[in-house]
Amino acid sequence: MSKEDIEYLKKLVKERLLAMPPNVSFSIGNFGDFTRDELIEEVDKYSEVGKETIEMQINFIKKMPKILSKTIK
Amino acid sequence: MMIIRTNHDTQTNYLYAYSNELIEEAEKRFKVVKIEGKDINEKVIRSRIKNRRPNFIFFNGHGSKTCLFDNDKKSFIDINSSDIFKETVTFARACDCLDGLGKSAIENGCKSFIGYRKKFWIARHHEYECTPLRDYVARPVIECSNIIVKELIKSKTVDEAIKKSHEKSADYILELVYSKEPLAIASLQAIIANDSTLDFEGGSSATIC
Numbered sequence: 001m002s003k004e005d006i007e008y009l010k011k012l013v014k015e016r017l018l019a020m021p022p023n024v025s026f027s028i029g030n031f032g033d034f035t036r037d038e039l040i041e042e043v044d045k046y047s048e049v050g051k052e053t054i055e056m057q058i059n060f061i062k063k064m065p066k067i068l069s070k071t072i073k
Numbered sequence: 074m075m076i077i078r079t080n081h082d083t084q085t086n087y088l089y090a091y092s093n094e095l096i097e098e099a100e101k102r103f104k105v106v107k108i109e110g111k112d113i114n115e116k117v118i119r120s121r122i123k124n125r126r127p128n129f130i131f132f133n134g135h136g137s138k139t140c141l142f143d144n145d146k147k148s149f150i151d152i153n154s155s156d157i158f159k160e161t162v163t164f165a166r167a168c169d170c171l172d173g174l175g176k177s178a179i180e181n182g183c184k185s186f187i188g189y190r191k192k193f194w195i196a197r198h199h200e201y202e203c204t205p206l207r208d209y210v211a212r213p214v215i216e217c218s219n220i221i222v223k224e225l226i227k228s229k230t231v232d233e234a235i236k237k238s239h240e241k242s243a244d245y246i247l248e249l250v251y252s253k254e255p256l257a258i259a260s261l262q263a264i265i266a267n268d269s270t271l272d273f274e275g276g277s278s279a280t281i282c
Contacts, residue, residue, distance in 0.1 A: 024210065024259045025202075027084035027195040029168030030135040030142065035199075052192055056266045063265055067246055 006046065013043050013057045028052060074099050074226075074281065075127040077108040077118065079134035081144040083202060087195055088133040088166060090205040091215040095131070095222045102226060103129075113143040115154055122157065129162050129281035131222060136167030136188075139174055150174075158183035162231060162279050166218055168192045175274040185231040185279035187221060191270040196259035210256045213245040214263045218271075225281045232277035242268040 001009075017040050027033045031049050034042065042050035076096060080089040099105050106125050108118060122130075135142040140151035150157055152174055159182035165174070171188035178186045195215065201208035220241045224234035242264050249261040 020259055021255045023199045024256055025083075025197045025199060026259070026263065027087070027197060029084070029192040029194075030137065030146070031192070033083045033197075056192075056194065056262065059269060060262050060265050063269070067243075067265075068250070070243075 009054050009058070010043050010046065010050075013054050014040050016057055017043070017053075074103045074129045074131065075106040075108065075118075075121065075125065077113055077130065077132045077134070079113060079142070079144050080109070081146075083197070084195055085134050087197070087205040087208070087211055087215065091212075091219060092131075092133050092222075095219060095226075098223060099226050110144065114149050115157065118150070119157060122161075127161060129164075129225060130158060132163070132165045132167060134167055136165055136170035136174070138169045138172055139177075141165060141167055141170065141174070152177040155183070156181040158186065160184065162225065162281050163187065164221060164225070165189075166193065171270075171272055171274060179275040183275060185273055185275035185277070187231060187235065187271075187273040189267065189270045190272060192266070193218075194263040194266045196256070196263040198256060209254075210260050213249070213260050214267065217242045217245060217264055217268065228280055228282045230278045230280050231273050231275075235271065235273060238271060239268060 017036055020036050022036050025033055025035050026039060028049060039053050043053050078089050078092060079085045096105055106121055106127060132141055140148035143149040155174055155178040158178040161183060162185045163178060163183055164187040168189060169191060171190045175186035175188050196210050198208050198210040205211060217238055221234045221238050224237045245264055246261060249257040
């Protein structure tokens with residue numbers, strides 16, 4: 001993945017996280033517990049937690065159209 | 074049935090709290106052996122397995138591709154000791170452990186090993202950190218996983234229990250997609266993440282009865 005792609009994904013995921021209320025946290029296995037803002041920081045740093053968060057969000061974006069099409073049916 | 078429960082941080086505390094209802098349900102049908110605190114070590118668990126011969130081992134806590142962690146975050150079962158699951162159906166509600174530990178357990182005689190191929194996510198509301206059972210953001214996420222144990226207790230096969238979990242996830246997803254609750258999106262994301270990585274190794278028709 002190019003540096004531009006990574007920066008684009010980071011921006012996309014940070015915007016998606018920012019759209020959530022601040023009083024949410026995520027527990028991510030043995031990585032620990034993260035508030036919304038801490039996750040945004042991790043994505044920005046592109047740490048292991050940040051990469052996991054990006055993967056989760058991309059997976060979510062990929063799956064949603066299929067899920068919604070089932071709902072409409 | 075043997076349930077091994079760690080409880081040393083927020084995530085394990087949530088899993089601990091939500092597994093109480095599973096113990097109550099299981100005790101209606103089976104003798105339930107609970108392993109907690111300092112007893113979570115290989116020696117004690119091997120000894121209890123030898124004496125009680127459980128058909129089902131249910132672990133709640135942290136894991137990695139190759140091991141499960143105790144309350145001190147130290148590995149207490151790994152791919153070199155995965156024969157501990159021999160002749161059981163095992164469900165490890167822990168991150169990452171299906172591909173490495175799960176496969177190794179099956180090679181060493183485990184009937185079926187249910188687990189997650191990646192991280193197990195829990196979405197939470199800050200306000201309910203000390204009262205996990207009241208956390209309406211976390212509840213649907215953990216219930217999609219609890220249903221696996223509930224189905225196994227009802228003598229369903231591993232395959233049926235996993236399918237039921239996928240169905241429950243689908244029901245919650247539809248409910249949450251149309252929810253007006255601002256935090257519904259967090260539950261939704263965690264459910265989809267966990268549901269995509271839930272799977273099993275070994276026999277699909279294995280039961281715990």
